[in-house]
Amino acid sequence: MKARHASHLALSTAAALLFLAAGAMAQEKHQKEPRIEPASIAALKTMGEHLQSLQNFTIKASTTAEVVLDTDQKLEIGSEATYQVKRPDHLRIDLLTDVVHGELVYDGKTLIYASPEQKTYAQVPAPPTIKETLERAAQRYNLSFPLADLFAWGTKDAPTDIIREGFFVGHAFVDGKETDHWAFRGPDQDAEIWIATQGSPLPLKISLVDREDLTRPRITTVLQWTENAEIPADTFEYKPPEGSERIGFVGEEDKK
16 A cells, blocks of 8 residues: 555533534634634744744654555544754754654755765755745755744744634643644645743644645644753754765756
8 A cells, every 4th residue: 555645532422513513613613604713823833933032942852644545544643843943043853753763954055955874964055044945955856854834933034824723722721731722724735833832932832734636634743942052062063974975856947
């Protein structure tokens, strides 16, 4: 069986069926009458402003993504990523998934992506900011990372203008921390964000559903933050291990 793309509970009581029917009617009403609670947009703006205020920080992210086979069976693929950030122009991402191990190193001038297991790395000149570098990596080299969109929040490029619905779901706990649970809907994606209620308004959990895909795959990430982190300068220096081979990004020459 081949994976087509990334991203049972049985209810038998009459009460449960009535509950589902009521929920479906509410869902239909929301679809006909899109609503955006002002507080939902305010929560995103407050979160974004705080994220932009952070200068040195780290994020440990645990992600699960649904992979749908050509038999319509869903599998869950996990990954762990560590982000080390010194704004405006230093970033390191260490990514370990069930299928790949990768390292991204950006020092303000150069972007390097390495595959330690294959002993290969690619290197290209980079823009002067983290946000621009991640955008170029995705657009030119098909190199996308979880949480890259976080660097857009709090800027003019924050995607608040595409939100069709936004509402407060309720209070929930993520890793023992109380959060405000918000739900959003855009043209082709549903999103849920759990924002800490105490202390800094940091996103502690993010879940996305691709509605363009009929199988509705979901990807969910739980985040652990360290604000004002002390990050050694050599974190952003890449030294190829002995025996490593430098290669080019796919399509690198065509996209310069």
